[in-house]
Amino acid sequence: MNSVTSKDLANFKVGVDNVIFSVDTQQNRLLVLLSKRLKTPFLNSWSLPGTLVQEGESLEKAAYRTLSELIRVNNLYLEQLYTFGGPNRDPRESPESFGVRYLSVSYFALVRYEEAELIQKSSSPSWYMIEKIPQLAFDHNQILEYGHQRLKSKLKYSPIAFDVLPELFTLNDLYQFYITILGENFSDYSNFRNKLLKLGFLSDTGIKVSKGAGRPASLYRFDEPSFTPLKDKPLLFI
């Protein structure tokens, strides 16, 4: 940081906007949480749930606060996405408003759908299917698209699925989860199975569970310790 006279420096408010995904495993739908804006600008538009950062609050804490004001959920994955900070991305930046800039640090979250209880309030948070996202406030459609890309690549390289699946799950549950996010053609079931089991961090509990007709499935559990050695190796889960 160098010698510019401080009268040239921009003053910022910093917002945190969250791209919150969940997978409805019953209906195999990928969902995004949107909320209705209660203030200008873009009053009543749909938008990514966000908030302005308060004094003494970290960025991540602001992201968690937004989340906790909309849904009650214990199992989730959250990471920083990207920072959008160009001038004129927010209409409040008009010259009359003393040149305050609005910067958005976006976060990406994946939460357990079954558990996520929406807190009904005036911002009426609701889940939208990824294919049916309406026009959003600000540059939020762009941020959402960026988050969607990140979700897809994260899923391939990292075990984020297990942060969000129930403790015990069948391999088919897992497969459906992957399919819902990555699409039908990413791998066939038998190969998916073999690959994941060979990696060795899924342990068979022996417990069987039946889904109507057909052979009962084994319940598996993600075994954290067996996974750690694989951390930051360039493995694909496909």
Place this chain on the structure above:
Amino acid sequence: MNSVTSKDLANFKVGVDNVIFSVDTQQNRLLVLLSKRLKTPFLNSWSLPGTLVQEGESLEKAAYRTLSELIRVNNLYLEQLYTFGGPNRDPRESPESFGVRYLSVSYFALVRYEEAELIQKSSSPSWYMIEKIPQLAFDHNQILEYGHQRLKSKLKYSPIAFDVLPELFTLNDLYQFYITILGENFSDYSNFRNKLLKLGFLSDTGIKVSKGAGRPASLYRFDEPSFTPLKDKPLLFI
């Protein structure tokens, strides 16, 4: 962004800090550009080159401005890295200073070493070998480490090397470049060669160049059009 009373909102200055890498291909050294701080806090400490964002200036433009004030360079790759924004990461955030927060959006850059001409000024920018980084101001050691990780993974998945190598280069030049960043053991030369040539975006110019004794090497060129179809495919360059 929701209903908090605006007196609780933090006010920010936004800084841009750059992790600027280059590869000294003569001596196979990976270098990072550091500059000396001319102001408190951390007066005279080494730090990542950075600046505070000015009115009307985009984040990326601020990153380019910092760069251009320190070095003259035409060939480079630049992308956003991460945003560090916790409270108390900057000593200027003491209560007496009206609670202004300092947030840092970090950028990651790779520049052509041979071409990069350092602009000697009081901040005395200089290249440091990655193994010999001193104690830096703020949380800059952490940011640098983060940038180093990004450099290594980027190199494996993206053609950023060609943004920085000369127009024409030998396969051995390319190999040395990779080795300098990724270490000796990432691949043997013959396999590296075969893999890259099979990908089909390196075209042999036929021009030969000699390096002392030994058989002369062919000069190759990166062929952008042949690369485009491979974009965003999950290929490893290793």
Place this chain on the structure above:
DNA sequence: ACAAAAGTGTTACCGTTACACCCATGC
């Protein structure tokens, strides 16, 4: 018995790895 769901096996193919080897030049 038969359909549905889960799980196993098989085979062809392709990329990776670790080498050994050949080629062209300077001294």
Place this chain on the structure above:
DNA sequence: GCATGGGTGTAACGGTAACACTTTTGT
């Protein structure tokens, strides 16, 4: 001629992809 740097070839191995097939359940 021989060291040096550049370039080619190959054989073992392991993962992937596309299937067919078997097993266990409900009705």
